[in-house]
Amino acid sequence: MKIIFEExxxxxxxxxxxxxxxxxxxGILEVAQEMPVVIFQDGMSGAYYIKCSILASDVVDLxxxxxxxxxxxxxxxxxxxxxxxxxxxxxxxxxxALKGREFNDxxxxxxxxxxxxxxxxxxxxxxxxxxxxxxxxxxxxxxGFRIYFNLSKEQRNEVALISNTNIAVSNDTFDRxxxxxxxxxxxxxxxxxxxxxxxxxxxxxxxxxSEKITVKKARTFITxxxxxxxxxTNLETSDLDKRVYEPYLTETGTSLDPKYDEIMRSNNIxxxxxxxxxxxxxxxxxxxxVKAISEEKKRRNTKAYKNKAMVxxxxxxxxxxxxxxxxxPERLKKHYxxxxxxxxxHDPLNADEMSKYKHDSDKATYRGLGTRSALKDRQRMAQxxxxxxxxxxxxxxxxxxxxxxxxxxxxxxxxxxxxxx
Amino acid sequence: xxxxxxxITFSEKYLQLAKAENQKNLDTxxxxxxxxxxxxxxxxxxxxxxxDDFSSLPEDMFQxxxxxxxxxxxxxxxxxxxxxxxxxxxxTEYRSLEDKILFLIAKAGKGKKIRESTFWxxxxxxxxxxxxxxxxxxxxxxxxxxxxKEVELFISTSKQVIQLVSSEVWKKEIEF
Numbered sequence: 001m002k003i004i005f006e007e008x009x010x011x012x013x014x015x016x017x018x019x020x021x022x023x024x025x026x027g028i029l030e031v032a033q034e035m036p037v038v039i040f041q042d043g044m045s046g047a048y049y050i051k052c053s054i055l056a057s058d059v060v061d062l063x064x065x066x067x068x069x070x071x072x073x074x075x076x077x078x079x080x081x082x083x084x085x086x087x088x089x090x091x092x093x094x095x096x097a098l099k100g101r102e103f104n105d106x107x108x109x110x111x112x113x114x115x116x117x118x119x120x121x122x123x124x125x126x127x128x129x130x131x132x133x134x135x136x137x138x139x140x141x142x143x144g145f146r147i148y149f150n151l152s153k154e155q156r157n158e159v160a161l162i163s164n165t166n167i168a169v170s171n172d173t174f175d176r177x178x179x180x181x182x183x184x185x186x187x188x189x190x191x192x193x194x195x196x197x198x199x200x201x202x203x204x205x206x207x208x209x210s211e212k213i214t215v216k217k218a219r220t221f222i223t224x225x226x227x228x229x230x231x232x233t234n235l236e237t238s239d240l241d242k243r244v245y246e247p248y249l250t251e252t253g254t255s256l257d258p259k260y261d262e263i264m265r266s267n268n269i270x271x272x273x274x275x276x277x278x279x280x281x282x283x284x285x286x287x288x289x290v291k292a293i294s295e296e297k298k299r300r301n302t303k304a305y306k307n308k309a310m311v312x313x314x315x316x317x318x319x320x321x322x323x324x325x326x327x328x329p330e331r332l333k334k335h336y337x338x339x340x341x342x343x344x345x346h347d348p349l350n351a352d353e354m355s356k357y358k359h360d361s362d363k364a365t366y367r368g369l370g371t372r373s374a375l376k377d378r379q380r381m382a383q384x385x386x387x388x389x390x391x392x393x394x395x396x397x398x399x400x401x402x403x404x405x406x407x408x409x410x411x412x413x414x415x416x417x418x419x420x421x
Numbered sequence: 422x423x424x425x426x427x428x429i430t431f432s433e434k435y436l437q438l439a440k441a442e443n444q445k446n447l448d449t450x451x452x453x454x455x456x457x458x459x460x461x462x463x464x465x466x467x468x469x470x471x472x473d474d475f476s477s478l479p480e481d482m483f484q485x486x487x488x489x490x491x492x493x494x495x496x497x498x499x500x501x502x503x504x505x506x507x508x509x510x511x512x513t514e515y516r517s518l519e520d521k522i523l524f525l526i527a528k529a530g531k532g533k534k535i536r537e538s539t540f541w542x543x544x545x546x547x548x549x550x551x552x553x554x555x556x557x558x559x560x561x562x563x564x565x566x567x568x569x570k571e572v573e574l575f576i577s578t579s580k581q582v583i584q585l586v587s588s589e590v591w592k593k594e595i596e597f
Binding site for chain 1: 424425426434467470471475477478479528529580581589590591592593595596
């Protein structure tokens with residue numbers, strides 16, 4: 001077996017001996033294929049390592065997830081975090097492993113001074129090793145490892161830290177990537193046509209730090225518009241107020257929401273003038289809200305109030321009702337009018353009053369209307385916008401409207417749980 | 422707007438103050454009476470709001486007599502005029518809290534027989550005591566006494582009524 005020190009690595013007999021010892025273990029591709037093994041030395045820490053591939057079934061036997069930083073202390077605690085075995089991303093990792101996913105760059109240390117039967121102490125990629133051990137063994141696949149040798153305490157600490165430091169990728173970024181892959185630039189162009197994004201502007205990486213519309217919110221808007229439209233087509237105007245609607249919040253992250261997927265496949269959003277109109281009307285509401293709050297001087301919680309229209313439950317409710325009322329033009333017209341403001345109510349969405357609202361059925365800790373994205377809040381917001389269209393044109397969103405809209409939701413839900421005539 | 426939880430809290434605060442005064446052998450009526458009325462208001466507010474949830478629904482979702490009950494209106498049969506032969510709702514006809522509770526339980530709560538329960542007799546005792554303080558007269562003077570133990574029971578009864586109505590109608594427990 002040929003072992004070579006890379007030209008930046010200073011030859012070291014102890015390391016070479018340990019590498020040789022490691023290569024005697026089973027399941028190593030480089031050994032089976034008689035490939036030369038290169039020893040690297042990190043220029044910053046001086047730590048030695050090799051890169052190699054290990055068979056899934058041997059990963060299970062060789063890897064130790066309870067790596068210790070202080071190997072001389074028999075009482076030393078394991079250094080790694082607890083595995084998050086119910087985490088969505090981990091479960092996907094397991095599913096991928098079952099289908100033959102090959103994982104790479106798992107960071108381990110070859111160390112036989114404790115738990116000798118499992119000499120590869122895992123410092124980076126615990127979840128990947130767990131997925132390989134649980135699901136990957138059913139696939140006869142090799143997985144890529146970086147294996148460190150003869151680490152000092154300081155080097156070990158650094159490997160552990162670097163292996164567990166990552167710059168979190170937000171779900172908004174994943175959404176943007178998945179969107180681009182599945183539908184190209186259609187959603188971005190639609191948002192540019194509406195005015196949610198400027199020409200040539202893209203969706204933000206992290207929605208929470210940006211006041212721009214995210215992929216998730218744009219998808220949610222479109223999905224609710226079409227879901228509402230479908231329901232509204234089958235309802236008489238007199239029946240609109242006799243049911244509770246369930247605006248939908250699209251899934252976010254590494255997989256594409258199935259409802260959104262279906263809607264995008266069955267509609268050409270760039271050719272839908274009514275959808276474009278709905279988007280523009282919503283944006284006008286958002287701008288009116290931002291302007292009203294920005295001009296107010298004595299405001300608490302300004303950012304949340306300013307972006308009230310962009311809160312998920314508000315956006316969901318508004319877009320759902322815009323779709324629902326497509327077949328009910330008289331009420332749609334009222335929905336599209338920006339709620340009026342007055343000396344008492346300074347902003348169209350009356351964000352301050354909304355934040356104080358609470359129904360008796362709510363917990364004492366409830367934070368008010370249009371603050372959360374849970375189904376209950378989406379239902380209430382939809383009902384609020386719908387109830388407004390039963391009032392005069394340009395009706396305010398005042399306390400009475402909030403009480404009557406939420407009362408309707410609670411009343412209808414109570415009836416649906418059993419009411420004897 | 423004050424909610425039912427706040428009324429319960431007010432009631433409990435008055436009760437605590439009454440207990441403190443009682444330990445000093447001082448008069449407690451001036452604290453126990455508001456404790457009693459706040460406990461009643463909590464229950465009444467909760468039930469009234471629940472009826473409002475139903476009365477806010479479109480008119481044709483209920484029978485005429487149910488709407489009359491929900492809106493606390495009188496149901497009248499017209500034998501003259503343009504509405505001749507039809508029923509209409511007119512004027513105000515107040516319903517007692519006990520009727521409202523019985524209505525809610527019967528309509529949305531599968532007709533539970535609460536009148537036969539101990540809890541119901543506690544509620545009736547609470548009602549009598551409350552009425553005697555809210556509508557006092559010389560003839561009822563013998564009822565105008567109130568003890569800490571009674572108020573404790575009334576607060577508990579108020580919470581039980583709220584809990585019962587919530588679990589029957591909303592199928593959920595209320596956190597106080």
